[in-house]
Amino acid sequence: LDEKKVKVVFVLGGPGSGKGTQCANIVEHFGYTHLSAGDLLRAEIKSGSENGTMIQNMIKEGKIVPSEVTVKLLQRAMQESNNDKFLIDGFPRNEENRAAFENVTKIIPEFVLFFDCAEEEMERRLLNRNQGREDDNIDTIRKRFKVFVESSLPVVEHYESMGKVQKIDAGKPREEVFGAVKDIFSPIDE
Numbered sequence: 001l002d003e004k005k006v007k008v009v010f011v012l013g014g015p016g017s018g019k020g021t022q023c024a025n026i027v028e029h030f031g032y033t034h035l036s037a038g039d040l041l042r043a044e045i046k047s048g049s050e051n052g053t054m055i056q057n058m059i060k061e062g063k064i065v066p067s068e069v070t071v072k073l074l075q076r077a078m079q080e081s082n083n084d085k086f087l088i089d090g091f092p093r094n095e096e097n098r099a100a101f102e103n104v105t106k107i108i109p110e111f112v113l114f115f116d117c118a119e120e121e122m123e124r125r126l127l128n129r130n131q132g133r134e135d136d137n138i139d140t141i142r143k144r145f146k147v148f149v150e151s152s153l154p155v156v157e158h159y160e161s162m163g164k165v166q167k168i169d170a171g172k173p174r175e176e177v178f179g180a181v182k183d184i185f186s187p188i189d190e
């Protein structure tokens with residue numbers, strides 16, 4: 001993986017803010033490869049890996065899986081892809097994740113796309129999703145919100161202080177949110 005050629009955009013935002021939904025739109029219009037850290041972890045559980053039970057328990061509690069697991073999965077997915085433009089969705093979730101990714105991969109993100117959404121709206125979306133996710137119940141959702149505020153928002157603030165955050169009002173309807181996303185990606189689409 002040539003860290004000088006690889007372009008990474010971190011896509012961050014609370015649980016249910018619409019990261020996955022908008023990443024699918026970005027892939028379609030701008031040719032990025034979408035890597036959802038949560039999806040990679042859920043696939044790891046399904047594959048019956050030795051870490052599967054640990055990962056499952058952490059997701060059920062809304063806790064953040066240690067970076068050595070997540071960074072390895074992300075690195076492998078990047079290496080296996082033929083692309084050099086990646087949306088990394090839902091990662092880094094805390095300072096430990098952030099530091100480990102930079103140290104291991106030497107990749108510095110181009111910018112951070114931050115989906116800003118009210119908790120009441122995110123809660124409504126998650127309770128309506130009905131895709132059988134083990135963490136889409138009110139108890140786990142509350143834990144996810146708490147971890148997001150305490151551990152993940154500081155990562156956004158870190159990048160904010162470097163002038164690297166593109167903030168989107170994610171409480172609007174899908175099409176409007178994508179309109180704002182397009183305004184960010186269109187100028188850098190070479």
Ligand code: UP5
Pocket residue numbers: 013014015016017018019020021022036037038039041058059060061062063064065066070089090091092093097125126128129135144170171172173174175177
């Ligand atoms: N929806 C989307 N946009 C909408 C809009 N504008 N208006 C109305 N509805 C909208 O959307 C959620 C739902 O809302 C969907 O039904 C959608 O149709 C609708 P989605 O696009 O799925 O939102 P997203 O932000 O992706 O929500 P998700 O639940 O995936 O976010 P989380 O950050 O909670 O989940 P993730 O999969 O990233 O992580 C899950 C867990 O894995 C974490 O809690 C943690 O335990 C673990 N994890 C780690 O430990 N480390 C990692 O690095 C990553 C995850």
Ligand code: MG
Pocket residue numbers: 019020036038090
């Ligand atoms: Mg998601």
